[in-house]
Amino acid sequence: MDIAIRARNSPTDREATRQGLNIRFLEPCRGVKVAMMTMIHSDAPWPMHGLAEDARPALAQALLKGPAALATIVALGGGGPRPVGAQMVFGDGLISGFLSGGCIEADVEVHARACLEDGIARRLVYGEGSPWPDIRLLCGARIEILVERIAPDDMAARTLLDLAAARLPAFWVSDGARRLCAEEPQVPWAGAFERAYDPVPRLVVIGGDPTALAIASLAAQSGHETFLLRPKGPAAPPPLAGVAYHREPLEGALAAIRLDAWTSVAVCGHDLEQDHTALMTALPSPAPYVGLLGARRRLPERIARLRAAGLGERELAKLRAPIGLDLGGKAPFEVAVAVIGEVMAARHGQPALARRVVEA
Known part of the structure; x- marks a missing residue:
């Protein structure tokens, strides 16, 4: 070359x-x-x-x-x-x-x-x-x-990696000769720069059909720590690189994952009860994005059920339904592109999301 x-x-x-x-x-x-x-x-x-x-x-x-x-x-x-x-x-x-x-x-x-x-x-x-x-x-x-x-025993590097493992933000300040890393923002000294790190973005996909598999696969390829949840699913995991598979009940699986401010959730289960359980856990959580796959005509009754179960307007405002940016495609990977695009737009605060908020 x-x-x-x-x-x-x-x-x-x-x-x-x-x-x-x-x-x-x-x-x-x-x-x-x-x-x-x-x-x-x-x-x-x-x-x-x-x-x-x-x-x-x-x-x-x-x-x-x-x-x-x-x-x-x-x-x-x-x-x-x-x-x-x-x-x-x-x-x-x-x-x-x-x-x-x-x-x-x-x-x-x-x-x-x-x-x-x-x-x-x-x-x-x-x-x-x-x-x-x-x-x-x-x-x-x-x-x-x-x-x-960076030496293997560098304390700033060790702090950076420890904070990443704990899924906490990190702030790195260095001038090349001296460096420090902390969980809180720092004031750079003369000649130094500051670089902020967020925890690795995660996506939890709930479902097991081809669309859910496509979403999970694309999420893993695009840098997300990815989980696929399918209660009572097959014993063998799906052949998807970089995707962690859980087949236990949703409540336990979501509790183990610990939804945080850098974890998005895509509910694609095609099961009204499981979808409701997932939404009741995800919407009140710190998760910044919760999307629901399903027919638009069923949304009013789903929203009404969530309200009746105690969710307020703040929690419901987080819901994106139908899930994904409106790209017009219906094939599994077309939907996956729309979903991952919407997740990324939410993370970066893009205004394209405004038209996707549920109106109910």
């Missing part, structure tokens, strides 16, 4: 070899030097590592083997493809995340491997005002990245 990455601060061939990289520089082409880079720790022809949005799992995995390099976008100008706070992790045999559309990742890795060697943090600037103009960003953005070495 040819990548325009030859920056003036790139290591020499000997340094690159010591860092576990094999780099061969080609002749200049239209003023841009091009490098053919093969990373011996990964021979994947496609950047699948870029599908990982959350750096914490990769950081935890990397720290099991030794130090890791954490690269974070700390400043951005001109509308780059990735936001401030986007991160990559580099470790022994590991790479995760992405920072651009492919323009800078290879060069960032070179500096990350050098950072792992010498422990010195680096601030990299690409685009306008960069000291290395040979790296071109097609989007025209200016990206500033902090690369820092």
Whole structure:
């Protein structure tokens, strides 16, 4: 793969070899030097590592083997493809995340491997005002990245991972040499940046038909910790990667999952009693999104039953029914796309949801 990455601060061939990289520089082409880079720790022809949005799992995995390099976008100008706070992790045999559309990742890795060697943090600037103009960003953005070495015994990293395991927010502050992490927002000192982390988003899907399976599958693929609840369902779990299966009664399963402010619920059971039980648990919970699959004509009686059971207007206002954005499709994966889109819109506070609130 040819990548325009030859920056003036790139290591020499000997340094690159010591860092576990094999780099061969080609002749200049239209003023841009091009490098053919093969990373011996990964021979994947496609950047699948870029599908990982959350750096914490990769950081935890990397720290099991030794130090890791954490690269974070700390400043951005001109509308780059990735936001401030986007991160990559580099470790022994590991790479995760992405920072651009492919323009800078290879060069960032070179500096990350050098950072792992010498422990010195680096601030990299690409685009306008960069000291290395040979790296071109097609989007025209200016990206500033902090690369820092994280040791396995780093207390801030340990706190970050502990808070993630406890499903609590975390606030990371670092200038590359000094860092801290806490559950409450911090005041960055001069030269430091703050990065907030939410718990991993979760989706609980209740049901077992093809639509429920499609929703659960797409949720897992899109970065959700996913649960599929089917009371008295088959003993064997569904063949869906990344989906935790529960077949016990709903009350016990939902209590064990512990619905929180980062857990959404999709009720797709086609069973009036089970659906009612699920809604009576999910709507009063901290869950920010509760969707119900079912015919629109049955909604008034369902809402009336929920009111009669004691739910107030605040709880009922959380219900999205019929579930999913109105994309017009009815096939299982078409519904799944609509549901996951609505869940994400709810998480990001998008106004498209206003027309989906139940009117009853």
